[in-house]
Amino acid sequence: MNGYPWGAFGHGIGLAALAALAVMLVTFAIAVARGLHRIVDIAWGIGFTAVAVTGYAVSAGQGDDARRLLVTVLTAVWGLRLAVHIARRGRGHGEDARYEAMLDKAPGNRNLYALRMVYLLQGLLVVLVSLPVQAAQYIPGGLGPVAFAGCALWLVGLLFEAVGDAQLARFKADPANKGRIMDRGLWSWTRHPNYFGDFCVWWGLFLIVCDDPVVAAATLVSPLVMSCLLVGGSGKRLLERHMARRPGFAEYAARTSGFFPFPPRQGGLKETEKPQDAQ
Template sequence: MSDALAMLGLNFAALIAVVLILWGVAVRIRDVSFIDAFWAFGMVLLAWASVLQVGVGAPHGLLLLGLSTLWGLRLAIHLFRRWRAEGEDPRYQKILGGVMKQRGWSWPRSALVMVFLMQAPLLFLTCLPVQVGIWASAANTASAIGLIGWIGAAAALIGIAFESIGDAQLARFRADPANKGKVLDTGLWRYTRHPNYFGDTLTWWGLWLIAADLGPWVALASVAGPVFLTFTLTRWSGKALLEKGLHKTRPAYADYVRRTSGFIPWPPKTRG
């Protein structure tokens, strides 16, 4: 167990070092919005940092490394491209502007405390299934993947596909000027208002199942990751915050909410 704590400690220290470098970049360009892309890429870094320290071991480690890298690189590239195309995210403008006004902080201090140093430990927490799972895999080289592990791998792949398709459909919708102010309610968006968030959540519960296949203590040590991610995407900074803004900017969104599942894909309600 001390080896696991040492690995996690080094991972966290490296993550903070990278985050501080990125904060310096943000101060220089006066924009923190690229942190969303780093949220995904940072988990890839943690996965590889874990493997570099302890190796891969059992097949679980290869699954965790491969699937988390596939998920993270795909999402990081998508979010980075979106940031380059659309510019600063109004959400961060509002957050930082409010902190500067209420607390009298400078922009660099607000960005450091409210964005970078806040997101780093949450990123680390969410990635626990991959980090702990890789360590446990290296310590149990003879373990074969069981039913729970294969179910987790299938769930993760479905989640990655679901999120990728949802993001692609939304990107095409936004690229058409005729859709400005309209609500996307076709494709996966017909069955859930947030196919990208659902896919994200399914992916990380799948990764947790792969880790959990290595033993009950691995499951308990890492379950906080997917639990927190589910909470933040459904109740905190994901779905709740996004929908609050959409209700204000898209008049048709209220009707879309009435007939479409809020998270788990489900056939839409018929208009009565």
């Protein structure tokens, strides 16, 4: 497609960055007041929602209205569902062990270190990963087949996240499952249905800009970065490093796909094994 408004897109990125920064700074202030930095995880989904809504507002009259509304709604639905889920999951709990360990090594003021290494870094990642959402706001042409395929992939991802989270929540709420590894439902097909869901959501949103190959090439870095975070960054790799110490996890890992969902391989936990925690 010709005539893409790169200047307006660049201006929109700047405003999106300010929106993400505002979300992170407000969250930081609340976290310091409560002495609980784990609430930054709630801000992750809210930050993406703020960026998408900001992009929609400032791109009025620039791109195709259907595409603008579509990427905004899809991003907001994903982001707000994730924020609500994390808020409910963390209710009544203390500091996250990941942040506690990191802040114990802080050179100087713990809060200022958290601001630099957690809040501002997450804000930067929100802006970077959301580039396809921002770019889609300015594509003038109508939705094509690839964009609709992106919507389908987004839906698959959202279902994997929502269903996987609900299954795990029900499993952990049952006292009979205390100290057991969750290996049921989607968790028997992949060890990380929520991370796989994120993967599908962001590749789906990227496909919505692929009607314009030039814009797609310019924003390809975004789903690649998200994929690296999910598989090799703070997602799968970090969680499994922690889980590997738990009895029964090796057997679970041996029969269950590490990321992409596949039918479980033959085998199971032995009756004599008593894992000491769930995911």
